[in-house]
Amino acid sequence: MPRPGLPKLIATDLDGTLVRSDDTVSAFTHEVLDRVRAAGIRIVGATGRGPRLSSLTRSDIRAADFLVLAHGGWVYDVADPRPLRASRLSGPVLSALLDDLEASVGPLTVMVEALEHPGAPLWGTRTPDWRYEVVVEERTRSSCLAGDVIKAYACSASHDVDDLLAAARLVVPAEVASITQAGLNVIEICPPDVDKGTGLAVVAEAVGVDPADVLVFGDMPNDLPMFAWAGWQRVAVANAHPTVLAAADEVAGANDDDGVAVYLDRLLSR
Structure with missing residues (x-):
């Protein structure tokens, strides 16, 4: 003690x-x-x-x-x-969430983290200015969201990350997903709670x-x-x-x- x-x-x-x-x-x-x-x-x-x-x-x-x-x-x-x-977030729920968010802020570049094993790649389209080494497996959004994911990353060419975070929290109810940012110029979308x-x-x-x-x-x-x-x-x-x-x-x-x-x-x- x-x-x-x-x-x-x-x-x-x-x-x-x-x-x-x-x-x-x-x-x-x-x-x-x-x-x-x-x-x-x-x-x-x-x-x-x-x-x-x-x-x-x-x-x-x-x-x-x-x-x-x-x-x-x-x-x-x-x-x-x-x-x-x-915890995991439903792919179809995330797809609908992203549609609603893009209707509000415009197009987003999205990657998802779906696999937990060491060194697993991210899926989707690599976001600009990503500062860490990572393997991104290019996939369509529908392919990325066919199953559950651990979290997603989204960035906007027209919105600062803090502005994008504020906009996302207005659009996405807390009971649907938890959204934050950790300094990577992307918002991160996680399961609720x-x-x-x-x-x-x-x-x-x-x-x-x-x-x-x-x-x-x-x-x-x-x-x-x-x-x-x-x-x-x-x-x-x-x-x-x-x-x-x-x-x-x-x-x-x-x-x-x-x-x-x-x-x-x-x-x-x-």
């Missing part, structure tokens, strides 16, 4: 928060996270990355006890290959931790649901989106300055 005055569980976003702009995690950050775990505090990596990137995610946060993937749709205990949560807050709730229930004992770190709008859910402290990194900075209790250093690790190092030293 952690000593009094410390959280019982720490959840951190990865890209833009724990992971630096060069896609690396420093040795200092790994060392601090090892000390956090040794202090009896459970660690959760909470990311938009889908289960196809679980190996990379485990490498970036080696001390994690749990992984919350796909914005909360897939949840793993790292000691068990069977997911605690595995899927976000990092509901994903963390699965972990908290599994280990018997109250949200009041959870500390979270983040940088983008997809982190806001876990900021709303956690109660111990909500910490944004200095490079965070304005909405996340506004929702934070504290602001740590930027991801490129190992802000999460510096904050946790100080916390352990109190």
Whole structure:
């Protein structure tokens, strides 16, 4: 058990928060996270990355006890290959949703993530300015949406991502799909009731931790649901989106300055 005055569980976003702009995690950050775990505090990596990137995610946060993937749709205990949560969105529902959204904002470029095995390709049309290495298997939209998917990515040539997100939330009811953005110039469309807050709730229930004992770190709008859910402290990194900075209790250093690790190092030293 952690000593009094410390959280019982720490959840951190990865890209833009724990992971630096060069896609690396420093040795200092790994060392601090090892000390956090040794202090009896459970660690959760909470990311938009889908289960196809679980190996990379485990490498970036080696001390994690749990992984919350796909914005909360897939949840793993790292000691068990069977997911605690595995959510999918109906392809036909997604097709109708996209039709309604395009009627409002115009044409969209769409990719879907349908497969969970390591290194699985995305399907559809590669979105412009995608910054990460990924294999995109070109498919028609009808082919992509013939079955259920983990999530979809959509971008517009005429709308900024924040404007597209706002427009999508006006068009798409929350009971149909959960929509967010994680800094990739695309909105991400997930099953309903899927976000990092509901994903963390699965972990908290599994280990018997109250949200009041959870500390979270983040940088983008997809982190806001876990900021709303956690109660111990909500910490944004200095490079965070304005909405996340506004929702934070504290602001740590930027991801490129190992802000999460510096904050946790100080916390352990109190």
